[in-house]
Amino acid sequence: MERSTALPSEPLLSNAVASNAAGAASPYEDKAAPDDTSGIIAYIIERYHKVHREELPGLIVLAREVESVHGNHLEALRGFAKFLEDMADSLETHMQIEEHVLFPMFANGPVIKLAIEMMRLEHDYHNYQVEALEEFIAALRPPEDGCAAWHALYAGLTKFARDLAGHIRIENETLFPRFDA
Ligand SMILES: [Fe+2]
Ligand SMILES: [Fe+2]
Numbered sequence: 001m002e003r004s005t006a007l008p009s010e011p012l013l014s015n016a017v018a019s020n021a022a023g024a025a026s027p028y029e030d031k032a033a034p035d036d037t038s039g040i041i042a043y044i045i046e047r048y049h050k051v052h053r054e055e056l057p058g059l060i061v062l063a064r065e066v067e068s069v070h071g072n073h074l075e076a077l078r079g080f081a082k083f084l085e086d087m088a089d090s091l092e093t094h095m096q097i098e099e100h101v102l103f104p105m106f107a108n109g110p111v112i113k114l115a116i117e118m119m120r121l122e123h124d125y126h127n128y129q130v131e132a133l134e135e136f137i138a139a140l141r142p143p144e145d146g147c148a149a150w151h152a153l154y155a156g157l158t159k160f161a162r163d164l165a166g167h168i169r170i171e172n173e174t175l176f177p178r179f180d181a
Contacts, residue, residue, distance in 0.1 A: 033170060040175050041103045048167035049095045055160055056088040062153040070150065076139035083136070087129050091164075094122050098171075106179060116180045123168045130168075133161045 028047035033040050063081040071077040102119060105111055137157050142150040 033174065037106060037175070037178060040170070041106065044167065044170060044175065045099065045103075048163060048170075049099065051163060052088075052091060052095070052160070052167070055156060055163075056084070056091075059153065059156045059160060060084050060088060062149050062156065066147075066150050066153050069147070074140075076136060080136055080140070083132070087126075087133070090122075090129075091126065094119070094126070106175075111179045113180050116176050120172065120176065123172055126164065127168055130161055130165050133157065133164075137161060 028043055029051070031043075031047075033043045033047075060081060063084050067077045067079075067081045098119065102115055105115065137154065140150075140154055140157070142154050
């Protein structure tokens with residue numbers, strides 16, 4: 001078979017991480033949350049925690065790559081990869097506390113209301129980060145002929161911001177009120 005000598009138009013790395021970052025295959029992605037508490041907790045872990053963990057590493061790789069290629073002429077990109085890394089770190093710590101402390105406490109009691117209050121404060125911080133992220137996203141809209149990595153980063157970040165806002169909303173408005181009333 002004749003081998004093509006054409007060079008790929010984008011680095012192979014971009015293609016690999018772009019498909020990963022563009023959309024996770026969570027079976028819960030398009031389903032509504034159940035009503036019972038243990039069902040909601042399982043839904044949050046599958047639909048949000050796992051999906052963030054699947055998508056964020058690829059988005060960080062894309063952010064680093066797009067920043068290194070376009071950061072010189074697009075000011076909004078400078079420092080963006082670091083912002084996303086910090087956001088992923090604080091989100092991971094938060095999700096681990098929920099999975100190892102808060103959710104088991106909801107299942108087995110007794111419920112310590114201060115622990116819920118702490119998570120709500122962290123949600124306030126993450127909502128603030130979502131707002132900052134939305135400003136970045138608005139500034140990062142790629143031109144039509146922009147590279148595939150840039151388009152994948154933009155699409156992936158838009159989905160992540162929407163997911164994180166939905167994640168915070170279901171915990172603050174549906175799950176936590178069952179225990180902190
Ligand atoms: Fe969570
Ligand atoms: Fe949370």
